[in-house]
Amino acid sequence: MADPVAAPDRRFRPRLSLAPLRSRGYRLLLVAEATSVFGDAFHAVALPWLVYQLGAGAGQLGLILGGYGLCRLAATPLAGVLIDRVGAWRVMLISDLGRTALTAGVAVAALSGTRDLLVVGVLVAGVGLGAGLFEPAAYAITPSLLPADQLQAGNALHTTATFAAGLAGPGIAGLLVASISPGAAFAVDAVTFAVSACCLALIGVHQRAAPPVIHPERAPGATRWTLVQLLRGSPLLRTVLLVTAVANLTVGGMVRVGLPSLASTELSAGAGGFGGLLAAFTSGSLAGGLLAAGMTGLARRGRAAMISGLVLAAAVTVVPFAGYPGAVVALVVAGISSTVTNVLVITMVQQATPHALLGRVMSAVLFAALGLFPVSVVVAGALVSQYGSQVLFLTTGASLCAAFVFGLSRRAMRQR
Template sequence: MVDPARTLRPPVRFRPRISLLPLRFRGYRLLIIGQGTSEFGNAFQLVALPLLVYSFAGGARALSLVVAAYGACRLAATPLGGVLADRFGAWRVMMAADIGRLLATGALAAVAACQVESFFLIGVLSGLVGLGAGLFLPAAWAITPSLLPQEELHAGNSLNQTVNFAAGLIGPGIAGAVVAWLNPAMALTADALTFAASAVTLLMIGRGQLAAPAKDVAERASVPRNFTGLLRESRLLRIVLTVTVAANLTMGGMTRVALPSLATDDLGTGAIGLGGLLAAFTGGALLGGLISASLGDLRSRGYPAVFCGLLMGAAVGLVPFTGLWGAVLMLCVAGGASTVLNVLIITGIQKNTPPALLARVMAAVTFCGLAVFPLSVIGVGAAVNAFGSRVVFVATGLSLLGAFGYALTRRELRAM
């Protein structure tokens, strides 16, 4: 006898080859080129800014304040970016953010070239770069559905993630060479030029090429009219935001604090080992983008997304108990699972959110992920000092298992 529940469950289709069909669409192709170039340029600032601060005899405290200025401004600007993108259009917000970051990064390059030893000025300019990043993020996620047909949206999000992770994997090595052979000013200039390249691709896309939303999505846009109403009516959105907060409670602190402690104190591998562990997670995330791109346009994303979350939790919890090579493997698995999870959730949100509110919804999801980062770092730092890094990895694994175990019990998410 055939199980009716099994016949009603939407099939998960897997394509053995990566779908490159989204690249047929000129607007999307330009978008992914611009964002990949900008992501590649971010590595130059990540490498050059600390060396610039240290070259002015600034220590870890000065660097932490500069980085905090960037993070605080990015966090504060993310909700604003969602509101502005929904009100004035994602294209305009992205263009303004790119031009703003171009000017601020160019000013940082001038500070480095002219040897202006002002940590306050460096912090202000870094904050402006963070402000642009916060404005850009929700608008970038909101513009993608207007550049692709609905059936190619999943593949488009997957390719976007793949390109960004590839740029993030390649960028630091090249940026380090530029700083070592030349100087931080040249690296920051290169970063500024990548923002210019992103702005040029947006100009080439043009506001006139943005497609109208799909009919079924457009019809849902009539109600509700604002984000508060949507949050009140959509249990799916409330579940996604709750799971996002719970899943990120210790993830940031784990990667920034517990992982360096594990590499140096527990595994005894030092900086080289830490670099390898970080590269394993990033490499796994890149592989996850390729895997995600191989999936078809799923009719249901809930079950695969929850499975990826549970897999990530199990892998993270096992990291400190498997030796160096086992830790590399587990972090690779966790990175891959996280990318597939993100693509599934983002695509589901894009397809189930009225276009007029999409940027604000993406801003809310991004904000929930970023807002817990400072608390995560502080809490994990205290936990590592008191109990050691292994406890943090176990706690992170359990929090991920708990978050996605809860998600598994929610019908709205399972049916997404």
């Protein structure tokens, strides 16, 4: 069974491509996602303060965050089925409308002085369900808004915009929480979801008025595949899922457990230093998005993605041994490499997937990336407690290296 992949454009044009911004539908999608991510920062900053204001502690906060994460993870495979049945646009719109109402509920509860932590937990878990539906749909809708030769640049610009929004959001959210209240921050978050929903509604109007973008591999009359057939017949998809799962086995724990431990112990940098390390990675990710937008026309996207992944592995390994300035530089490099790898791999998968299965395939990729997060943080905590954060970074570098060496060894990945 042949792998249903259209022949890639072999011309390499090393320049930043802004061509996707000519598409009205894509511009609306970009604004919707950037606004939503900006609002997510208000949620992330306000929730701990709200929980502590209600008289709860870290244990209860962990339970609420765990509920959010589990609901988000559980909704991811469901999103794939819904996307392929009713369309990515409808799933995204329903998700944003639901999250608008749920987040507004949290804001009302906080501003009214409720002491019921269960209500807050249930509402936050519902927001997690919405996030799990939204994310695969965002990747699934992009190929319908852009021609094939603009898809990589579109993915890269999307990544850049969302990282920029994520970088700007926490500082503003912190000021709002400190000067007014967590409830006010949740209210802003609800407004951002409403703005995103309005943008998505306009995309729907635009799509009904404009002819659809037809990719060669999705043309009428193309072979109809089931997901199982695609997995059996596509070495590329099997490789991507395995590499994604192994690469993310310890990355989540490294960021959530290892990095704060490193900042507070070995680097003696404190909370401010930890924030600087996170900002370094985010800044690198921004730069990586712009770099990936200029890498259109690569003859071998898969090979470039795996080599970039190996650079990520090397940078992660260096972090705990380079001192604070060196760790900042290493994390900038890691951010660049991570984003380039992600953009190239996502673009390959989008172009390799029949339209009727795009939602389920994007959900499978995201599930592979997120599914091991609970394991990752537990393993990271055990490693740091027993051996220190340096061992965790070495383990993460080794798992990343193994994943990308394996990917590079596979012909299906190497020749894309």
